[in-house]
Amino acid sequence: MNAPSARPARVLVTGASIAGPALAWGLDRAGFDVTLLERSDRQREAGQNIDVRGLGREVVRRMGLEDEVMARLTGEQGTRFVQESGRPYAEFPRVEGQDGPTAEVEILRGVLAGMLMDRVPEGVEVRYGDLVTAAEQDPAGVDVRFDGGAQGRYDLVLVAEGRSSRTRRLLFDEWTTYRDRGVSITYGTIERRDGDTDYWDWFTGTGGRVASIRPDDQGTLRASLSFASDPIGFESLPVESQLSILRERFAGAGWQSERILAGFEARPEEFYAQRMNQVVVSRWSTGRVALVGDAAWGSGPTGMGTTLALVGAHVLTGELARDVRSAGDSPTAAFDRYERLLRRYADSAQGLPPGGARALHPSSRLGVRAVQAVHRVSALPALQGLAQRHLLTSARHEPVLPDYPFAQAAEPGSTHRRR
Numbered sequence: 001m002n003a004p005s006a007r008p009a010r011v012l013v014t015g016a017s018i019a020g021p022a023l024a025w026g027l028d029r030a031g032f033d034v035t036l037l038e039r040s041d042r043q044r045e046a047g048q049n050i051d052v053r054g055l056g057r058e059v060v061r062r063m064g065l066e067d068e069v070m071a072r073l074t075g076e077q078g079t080r081f082v083q084e085s086g087r088p089y090a091e092f093p094r095v096e097g098q099d100g101p102t103a104e105v106e107i108l109r110g111v112l113a114g115m116l117m118d119r120v121p122e123g124v125e126v127r128y129g130d131l132v133t134a135a136e137q138d139p140a141g142v143d144v145r146f147d148g149g150a151q152g153r154y155d156l157v158l159v160a161e162g163r164s165s166r167t168r169r170l171l172f173d174e175w176t177t178y179r180d181r182g183v184s185i186t187y188g189t190i191e192r193r194d195g196d197t198d199y200w201d202w203f204t205g206t207g208g209r210v211a212s213i214r215p216d217d218q219g220t221l222r223a224s225l226s227f228a229s230d231p232i233g234f235e236s237l238p239v240e241s242q243l244s245i246l247r248e249r250f251a252g253a254g255w256q257s258e259r260i261l262a263g264f265e266a267r268p269e270e271f272y273a274q275r276m277n278q279v280v281v282s283r284w285s286t287g288r289v290a291l292v293g294d295a296a297w298g299s300g301p302t303g304m305g306t307t308l309a310l311v312g313a314h315v316l317t318g319e320l321a322r323d324v325r326s327a328g329d330s331p332t333a334a335f336d337r338y339e340r341l342l343r344r345y346a347d348s349a350q351g352l353p354p355g356g357a358r359a360l361h362p363s364s365r366l367g368v369r370a371v372q373a374v375h376r377v378s379a380l381p382a383l384q385g386l387a388q389r390h391l392l393t394s395a396r397h398e399p400v401l402p403d404y405p406f407a408q409a410a411e412p413g414s415t416h417r418r419r
């Protein structure tokens with residue numbers, strides 16, 4: 001006769017972007033009973049170019065997704081820092097087998113998230129349009145209340161809700177510190193025109209203003225405008241107000257700023273703003289709840305967020321599968337191993353040096369020249385490898401990824417359509 005604890009552990013995964021579906025895929029294969037919850041009422045397709053670097057590529061391979069991912073790259077040929085005239089003064093070409101500012105794998109976030117969702121097995125219950133409003137745990141489980149009115153009891157809750165995670169605020173507030181980096185970033189899609197290239201072009205203007213455009217695989221360009229500022233709540237304003245502030249702020253900024261602004265205004269539905277801040281959580285688990293992905297270590301676009309989310313989901317699944325076999329088993333040892341394996345890697349890869357983001361947004365002409373000098377020196381062929389190792393920290397403190405049985409023999413290709 002089966003004891004009640006012989007049933008598979010019930011796991012609630014919150015957030016269905018990158019870390020969430022990667023968790024759901026692995027946990028289901030490892031025999032857990034998984035529910036995947038997403039706050040939006042459908043899969044979110046927004047997002048710009050993201051990088052899959054180093055170990056992230058290995059996880060994609062283990063998930064049987066590598067060919068699919070490689071077939072949907074954005075086609076970005078490299079990164080160029082340009083002067084006001086558009087002439088490049090420092091260039092980092094994309095190199096096979098290496099991850100520079102343009103990684104070998106550049107893909108649109110929505111495309112990768114879609115592929116990961118397609119891999120979520122049928123056995124996983126996927127729920128859109130709801131979120132956790134209360135969670136209370138005892139040694140045997142977590143009682144969860146949902147915004148839609150439902151309640152449930154789970155053996156584990158894994159929080160993959162991104163940087164501004166609400167469930168983290170409910171349960172990890174005392175261990176969480178927010179570091180504001182003094183910069184707001186806006187993103188949007190603009191029309192391609194004759195003369196556009198397949199490079200990521202980056203312009204540093206005066207007045208703490210930076211503009212960039214890069215290719216996608218959909219015949220358009222992805223653009224961003226960022227500016228140094230105190231945290232004034234810009235990100236929570238209506239899009240219309242954000243666009244009008246941006247227009248004032250970028251008046252006379254030079255290069256393609258005017259074109260980008262006009263492009264944003266033409267496609268407001270694809271425009272969004274983000275504050276560059278870092279979330280530092282001094283522990284990633286409490287009792288039966290753990291954080292993963294940007295919810296645990298998010299710091300905005302450092303080029304490592306997606307890689308870390310994939311690796312984090314993979315390691316968390318693998319460690320849980322080692323010793324949480326059924327409902328009554330404690331996850332503490334698995335959570336500890338997960339954090340031990342990844343803490344230094346995540347801290348070093350996702351941490352921005354103090355003042356780092358602001359330093360990239362100088363205010364004076366002299367400051368712009370200083371930033372350009374750093375770009376030029378970093379782009380010298382003899383120094384490119386060094387700059388990449390120390391500025392793009394994909395290899396620093398990289399753990400050895402254990403060979404987890406749950407990931408063996410993953411067949412390539414989509415499991416089925418979820419959207």
Ligand SMILES: Cc1cc2nc3c(=O)[nH]c(=O)nc-3n(C[C@H](O)[C@H](O)[C@H](O)COP(=O)(O)OP(=O)(O)OC[C@H]3O[C@@H](n4cnc5c(N)ncnc54)[C@H](O)[C@@H]3O)c2cc1C
Binds near residue numbers: 016302305
């Ligand atoms: C719409 C969108 C656009 C993005 N664009 C870019 C980009 O252009 N460049 C870049 O470098 N990075 C971007 N990112 C961030 C990037 O995806 C992450 O840095 C990285 O991939 C880590 O992924 P994650 O799964 O940990 O978190 P995220 O990708 O942030 O995903 C978190 C998910 O959780 C959901 N969620 C949030 N709160 C709750 C809740 N309370 N309950 C349930 N679900 C919740 C969100 O809707 C989202 O789907 C974007 C993320 C999103 C969601």
